[in-house]
Amino acid sequence: MSYSQRIFELATLEYQRRREKAHREQEQRHSEAVAKLPRLIELGREMSETGLAASVAIAMGADAQKQIAALAEKNLAAQKERRDLLRSAGYPDDFLEPRYHCDLCEDMGVVDGIFCQCREALLRSIAFSQLSELSPVEDSTFENFDLTFYPNNQDPETGLIPRDRMKEIYDYCLAYAKDFDTDSPSLFMHGKTGLGKTHLSLAIAGYVVNKGFGVIYGSAQNLLTKLEREKFSRNTYSHSQANTEESLLDCDLLVLDDLGAEFSTAFTVAAVYNIINTRISRGLPVIISTNLTPEELEEKYTQRITSRIIGNYTSLRFHGRDIRQLKKRR
Ligand SMILES: [Zn+2]
Numbered sequence: 001m002s003y004s005q006r007i008f009e010l011a012t013l014e015y016q017r018r019r020e021k022a023h024r025e026q027e028q029r030h031s032e033a034v035a036k037l038p039r040l041i042e043l044g045r046e047m048s049e050t051g052l053a054a055s056v057a058i059a060m061g062a063d064a065q066k067q068i069a070a071l072a073e074k075n076l077a078a079q080k081e082r083r084d085l086l087r088s089a090g091y092p093d094d095f096l097e098p099r100y101h102c103d104l105c106e107d108m109g110v111v112d113g114i115f116c117q118c119r120e121a122l123l124r125s126i127a128f129s130q131l132s133e134l135s136p137v138e139d140s141t142f143e144n145f146d147l148t149f150y151p152n153n154q155d156p157e158t159g160l161i162p163r164d165r166m167k168e169i170y171d172y173c174l175a176y177a178k179d180f181d182t183d184s185p186s187l188f189m190h191g192k193t194g195l196g197k198t199h200l201s202l203a204i205a206g207y208v209v210n211k212g213f214g215v216i217y218g219s220a221q222n223l224l225t226k227l228e229r230e231k232f233s234r235n236t237y238s239h240s241q242a243n244t245e246e247s248l249l250d251c252d253l254l255v256l257d258d259l260g261a262e263f264s265t266a267f268t269v270a271a272v273y274n275i276i277n278t279r280i281s282r283g284l285p286v287i288i289s290t291n292l293t294p295e296e297l298e299e300k301y302t303q304r305i306t307s308r309i310i311g312n313y314t315s316l317r318f319h320g321r322d323i324r325q326l327k328k329r330r
Contacts (some may be wrong), residue, residue, distance in 0.1 A: 018107040026098040043082045050075040124213035128214045140202035160322030173200045177207035189289040191318025197289040213252040260292040
């Protein structure tokens with residue numbers, strides 16, 4: 001995948017942030033342990049002094065063999081004592097070591113002058129997050145999804161109890177997020193406005209992002225507008241832009257929220273078909289949510305598209321009445 005200069009810059013900043021975080025947390029753990037076990041300070045000094053003296057001795061040459069061995073022994077003894085102390089206080093052996101996101105490059109992005117294998121994943125996730133409308137602190141989570149907003153009595157129209165039905169959908173979505181992998185099924189969430197489709201699709205997206213997958217979440221309208229703008233300005237901007245189309249086709253999970261709310265044109269119909277079809281052929285999951293019935297969607301997006309969705313996606317139909325008014329009143 002090709003990336004813009006901006007994405008490379010953001011990756012450099014992200015590595016810096018990760019390293020700083022690892023070191024800050026290491027210092028916090030150190031302060032905590034030292035407060036309980038003051039002897040750790042002395043041991044730490046001994047370890048660095050013997051280490052330093054050993055490197056000086058090594059630089060002096062072969063005559064220093066005996067000295068080096070003695071220093072090494074002293075250093076190992078200090079290490080052992082430190083480990084025993086930590087264990088006695090219930091800390092893991094590596095409690096005082098920095099904990100990096102990537103142990104290979106220690107969050108430098110480079111190992112022995114070569115880009116680390118973690119870098120491509122980072123560039124990808126930054127490219128996707130640039131397109132996504134997920135904010136870092138997302139307030140639509142599984143924890144704050146409130147089933148008590150859904151009526152607990154039979155709906156005369158459908159004969160279903162909305163709360164029971166929503167509990168099933170909620171459980172399904174939570175399990176989906178927990179088990180998510182790039183071969184997970186695609187989901188088609190449909191039902192009237194204000195029944196929690198956006199909340200649950202955001203909850204899944206947030207959960208899956210935290211598992212380390214590359215997710216693009218956006219309203220169909222915004223993503224299609226970006227795609228269209230980029231397509232028609234390609235000649236003027238070329239490589240300075242993130243490649244929206246490539247990202248939409250390639251990310252681990254694509255969430256198209258509120259499909260059908262956008263103004264449909266020959267361009268959007270072709271683009272939606274391309275996204276749905278390509279991702280089916282690549283075996284990559286999509287979550288589509290829409291307020292339209294399958295019939296209304298077909299009217300807007302042709303039978304060719306809806307039959308691909310109905311034939312290949314797991315359908316989740318949301319029942320009940322708009323709960324947004326109830327939420328406001330509480
Ligand atoms: Zn790495």
